[in-house]
Ligand SMILES: NC(=O)C1=CN([C@@H]2O[C@H](COP(=O)(O)OP(=O)(O)OC[C@H]3O[C@@H](n4cnc5c(N)ncnc54)[C@H](O)[C@@H]3O)[C@@H](O)[C@H]2O)C=CC1
């Protein structure tokens with residue numbers, strides 16, 4: 001399932017993207033890691049390269065820049081000859097610069113999804129594959145201290161579900177899944193920057209309510225989404241209590 005498969009993971013210099021890339025590499029996949037943060041990307045690349053040799057390549061990329069993202073896909077295909085998995089993981093929380101928040105989280109995911117379909121659809125020369133989009137519990141619930149972030153993550157769910165129901169996509173072997181974790185122990189939830197939240201105190205109360213998961217908590221759900229080839233269109237919440245498929249809301 002993993003051995004010999006080829007993946008692109010955005011925002012993979014640190015946090016969940018780095019963990020996901022490590023999981024794929026450990027299981028024998030080939031991975032193009034990419035991130036806007038060049039210095040952190042270089043460090044992660046060196047770490048992975050020493051363990052996984054030619055199975056890892058890296059390409060600096062800001063997901064808000066279509067040309068840079070196209071280069072990630074081009075380089076991956078040129079190097080490994082195929083593409084099987086795209087993890088649209090790059091994300092930020094920034095309510096002051098809400099435009100950037102939408103551009104990275106939602107538009108970046110749209111760009112990565114369109115490229116993923118272009119490279120993996122059977123009618124376009126691909127072999128089919130999986131597009132795994134990172135949403136959040138903030139894509140399911142309203143979040144009063146991060147309205148723009150919540151909007152971006154609601155958008156990711158709507159976008160992913162919509163393509164997963166398109167016959168041209170389904171019939172050409174591409175499936176799409178959304179992961180929606182609650183708080184995970186990464187830099188994203190650090191209270192280190194007052195542009196992140198509109199009300200750090202509100203954020204702290206909700207974090208206390210949900211608790212903080214280790215990145216290890218997300219790994220089995222990530223692995224299962226890849227292994228379960230029947231899984232298309234799922235939106236999966238992940239909390240300390242476990243993982244659940246969120247049913248489609250009916251009007
Ligand atoms: N940590 C958490 O509590 C949760 C995180 N998520 C989502 O998981 C994903 C990963 O987040 P974390 O690992 O927690 O955060 P993180 O802050 O540790 O890592 C995010 C990575 O994305 C990169 N990045 C930011 N802007 C970028 C851009 N324009 N282009 C390319 N890369 C960019 C950063 O440089 C960083 O390496 C995000 O989409 C986030 O919204 C979802 C639910 C909970």
Ligand SMILES: CC/C=C\CC(=O)/C=C/C=C\C=C\C=C\[C@@H](O)[C@@H](O)C/C=C\CCC(=O)O
Pocket residue numbers: 093135136137138141142143144146149181182183184188189206210
């Ligand atoms: C939010 C930005 C910060 C970090 C990244 C991230 O995506 C984390 C999200 C984690 C959880 C967010 C949940 C928010 C929920 C609340 O705003 C409430 O409205 C939840 C209300 C009811 C929950 C029902 C229940 O208690 O089970």
